[in-house]
Amino acid sequence: MLQQLARNAGSQTPVGTFDVLVQDDESLGRTGMLHTAHGVVPTPVFCPVGTQATVKTLSPDELVALDAPMILANTYHLYLRPGADTIGALGGLHDFMGWERPLLTDSGGFQVFSLKGLRRVDDNGVTFRSHIDGSEHRLTPEKVVAIQEVLGSDIAMVLDECAEPFHHEYNVAALRRTHLWAERCLRAHRRRDQLLFGIIQGGVFEDLRAESARVLAGMGFPGYAVGGLSVGEPKSDMHRILDHVVPLMPANKPRYLMGAGSPEDMLEGVARGIDIFDCVLPTRLARNGAMLTPEGRLNLRNATYRVDSRPIQEGCTCYACRHFSRAYLRHLVMANEILGLRLNTIHNVHFMLDLMRRIREALTLGCFAAFKEEFLGRYRVADAAARDRNRQRWRTS
């Protein structure tokens, strides 16, 4: 039923309306419906990432077949190439990339602050050099809003300064600018069919996070993100900050944990009241041959799968599992065949979207705590070393 409602793009409900449907008794978990100009998004939701106006390897019709409710695109990348004006001239990002469902764009702030040594920040914005051709560019709060208005995403994000999570002094300074910029973004924002979300920063510091939540809530955004987490800090810090900050966020607005998207992150995040997730992890893992299964990751490069006629995951209904063996997918990976990248991506995206469907169902049925315990009891989490390797390339592609 949630799926059917999600397709009801012709709804008369005002854009930005967020209906909380079920509030879990034993956790902060909840189900909801976020109304956007391109349809209703059932929450909690996982958004596959389409950095350069394409979820790598997948076509829009495959994403619809996988029933992805919303995808994310990166403002920084699209601003540099092909350019916001180009996309605007072609009718906006939805038309450009052939995606008719809701779209979320980040502000580019995270990418710019990842360009260490290539950017200078001041109170009015940030100057940086392109990773493509070294050309100099400047983003201001107003420009970031203007770009996203041209792109025409359903959810846009304010420009924020994403500081090193453990650097207190830097976080204090960055937070001041983040709040300044949030206010300027809000003032500059014109499109009524686009929701502009605020971003709470403050690193791993509970007092800064509390201040950020309070200040931003006072500005009255239609949704709030928690930024600056899942950037290398231990999971325990992420959980501690979520435990502390989510109760301070407006309960009647969607809450978005930026850049988190491992299966365990979804369960822990939902339990702590998060409604929206995005991450490149599932698609990037897929391109490396690391497949998500209920037992943990299965690495197709392992020789043990050479003549394994089973699908990646027994009982999985995705196109890859219905048609191909581990042996064939392993062959495609070993032979560097593009079809392998694509079939593996289909499986991992299906795994994440299916997990979210089951989480929503468990919340609806009132058995989320049991579902979470059962899933995490079976799922072998990747070790810290593997996580660190992944994190180095976090959200960059």
Add this chain to the structure above:
Amino acid sequence: MLQQLARNAGSQTPVGTFDVLVQDDESLGRTGMLHTAHGVVPTPVFCPVGTQATVKTLSPDELVALDAPMILANTYHLYLRPGADTIGALGGLHDFMGWERPLLTDSGGFQVFSLKGLRRVDDNGVTFRSHIDGSEHRLTPEKVVAIQEVLGSDIAMVLDECAEPFHHEYNVAALRRTHLWAERCLRAHRRRDQLLFGIIQGGVFEDLRAESARVLAGMGFPGYAVGGLSVGEPKSDMHRILDHVVPLMPANKPRYLMGAGSPEDMLEGVARGIDIFDCVLPTRLARNGAMLTPEGRLNLRNATYRVDSRPIQEGCTCYACRHFSRAYLRHLVMANEILGLRLNTIHNVHFMLDLMRRIREALTLGCFAAFKEEFLGRYRVADAAARDRNRQRWRTS
């Protein structure tokens, strides 16, 4: 109607039956139906190439949606990786790659003879080193047949020696071995559900080609290929040899021109009596952003398409043209996005298959000569320099 019949895999007609349906009055062009164990192939037919058990970037369901009647896979590549035994253990090549329609495999001879300096030939076979890991391997006529029987392709090819087209002495020596090996392949071949085709060699020499056609016809193959053309010789030589050799080939058996597959090659080949074509050109061009259109090639890297909202080809019914602009496809090419390789491949394969459908229709309606003249009058053939660049990588990927 041809399409519907092509799907009639449950036919009771014996495998290998080749029905000539229409013989053109003004050329050697003809339509036919080749009955294989996995269904009927309407001819003339273009076979997309799936070197490593995948037509690069495309899934089997996309190839079926494109209505590809038959595809080719490369014995040499699959023998080296993942190995014929692995594919055999997984039920054969059809099951392995999820392709239920007819499959053609080459013998590996062409690839081995392309490994200059890495192979030694003698009357019993050829010894070579793997392009993957340098390991030493030996192919004999019997082994090449055994491998293809394990793969289970519908059409298998004999081991042949593909000589430099203009080197007369080499062609004389190679032809002796090619005929020796053809006989040994035929004797070794056991599978009644697989058609083993002979390969006519002889370079650009009419006397050698005539001898080869005569010797092979005497062996009674269910089909005959013309090998050793489209390997770098001028188009005029290819046409001259086809003009000379096709009339010497059995009229009631399918004729296969190996490795030719530009639009102009198809029209010239069909006019000269060829029934089957294969080539990596359309798929490789697509991955380079060179799109086939009725006017010639359109290169998506050209800045002129930066904000071009038109499809690659107006009126084209392929998925790429129905959903995406030149500007978006250009963006994907410039950003090295995999989806671009895939959408471009869909278009170029559609273009070739659609051209073949129209050629069959023109033959059926008795207007092939007019169709050919009209098509070639509009289609700007790539210049010789571009052809030479392409040829250097001919049939290697």
